[in-house]
Amino acid sequence: MKKKILIISLLAITIIAYFGYNYIYQDHRNISKEDADYTINASEFITEFVSDSEIAQTKYLNKTIVINGNITAQTNKSITLNNIIFCSLLEINKISKDSVVTMKGRFIGYDDLLEEIKLDQCSLTKTNQ
Amino acid sequence: MKHLFSALCLLLMISVTAQEKFLTKTGTVIFEASMPSFEEVKATNKNTTAIINTKNGEFAALVLVKGFRFKNALMEEHFNENYAESDDYPKATFKGKISDFSIDDLNGTSQEKRYNGSLTFHGKTKSLNNKTLSITKSTDGSLKITGSLKVNVADYDIEIPKIVSNKLSREVDVIFEFILNKK
Numbered sequence A: 001m002k003k004k005i006l007i008i009s010l011l012a013i014t015i016i017a018y019f020g021y022n023y024i025y026q027d028h029r030n031i032s033k034e035d036a037d038y039t040i041n042a043s044e045f046i047t048e049f050v051s052d053s054e055i056a057q058t059k060y061l062n063k064t065i066v067i068n069g070n071i072t073a074q075t076n077k078s079i080t081l082n083n084i085i086f087c088s089l090l091e092i093n094k095i096s097k098d099s100v101v102t103m104k105g106r107f108i109g110y111d112d113l114l115e116e117i118k119l120d121q122c123s124l125t126k127t128n129q
Numbered sequence B: 001m002k003h004l005f006s007a008l009c010l011l012l013m014i015s016v017t018a019q020e021k022f023l024t025k026t027g028t029v030i031f032e033a034s035m036p037s038f039e040e041v042k043a044t045n046k047n048t049t050a051i052i053n054t055k056n057g058e059f060a061a062l063v064l065v066k067g068f069r070f071k072n073a074l075m076e077e078h079f080n081e082n083y084a085e086s087d088d089y090p091k092a093t094f095k096g097k098i099s100d101f102s103i104d105d106l107n108g109t110s111q112e113k114r115y116n117g118s119l120t121f122h123g124k125t126k127s128l129n130n131k132t133l134s135i136t137k138s139t140d141g142s143l144k145i146t147g148s149l150k151v152n153v154a155d156y157d158i159e160i161p162k163i164v165s166n167k168l169s170r171e172v173d174v175i176f177e178f179i180l181n182k183k
Helices: A002-024 A042-051 A053-060 B002-020 B073-083
Strands: A038-041 A064-074 A078-081 A085-089 A100-111 A116-128 B021-032 B042-053 B058-064 B091-098 B111-121 B124-137 B143-152 B171-182
Touching: A038 A042, A042 A053, A042 A064, A042 A085, A042 A116, A053 A100, A064 A085, A064 A116, A078 A100, A085 A100, A085 B042, A100 B058, A116 B042, B021 B058, B042 B143, B042 B171, B091 B124
Parallel strands: A038 A064, A085 A116
Antiparallel strands: A064 A078, A064 A100, A078 A085, A100 A116, B021 B042, B021 B171, B042 B058, B058 B091, B091 B111, B111 B124, B124 B143, B143 B171
């Protein structure tokens, strides 16, 4: 009987430790694999920020967004869509030759110094010629 | 004729202002609130915007708080939800001025400069007086600005619960590095 209690309590401790460890050391969000909260055209996305940046910021903050737009600038770690949407990339940019692309990333806020919309952990999901 | 003149003036103004600004969209800001022998409490933001007006030394930086990345995902979540409350306060900003700034005096060796300004975080603004930073002008024409400062969390209305009080420093080290290019 005593042995049984010992085994059960050991088992319980192991399970608690396992879930406890997984909770404390849980993985980061994987934006590129997450389902998008919003799928939107770059121009429509910008229009929402132009009309009221506060409301748009609250709506999209920390959300995974898929955006269709034109590449207007790029560096080895970022792609800018439609002049205003700045996407910081997860991986080194292979300098896309396409002009119209679909990006997926997490919206982190509206930069009112440069009047830009900023996303991080971005990845190219589709290129359309 | 009048229109042509004002158009010319406008053009001139645009070209003059364009030459005076250096900026980055991918500056680095790191903060660390670790305590010895406890788990590291450190986060890095690599998407900081910083602008300097090289004519008068006016300087501004904007950090989007959600962009701070921790090694530990749970720590990142707690930082955003309980401490920085980034849903309500998504931005941290600095506005200030570097004293005795002159772009012509800068060169490849780093120079120490003093600056004054105000730092806004978590909805609270505090002034920073007589802090130092270093500026270097690289051969490619970019400006590198680096520095660090200590920030008291109580100044920004951030409460540290008793249960974690020995694991978190009340004085946070903030380190910044911006490589600014001519706009």
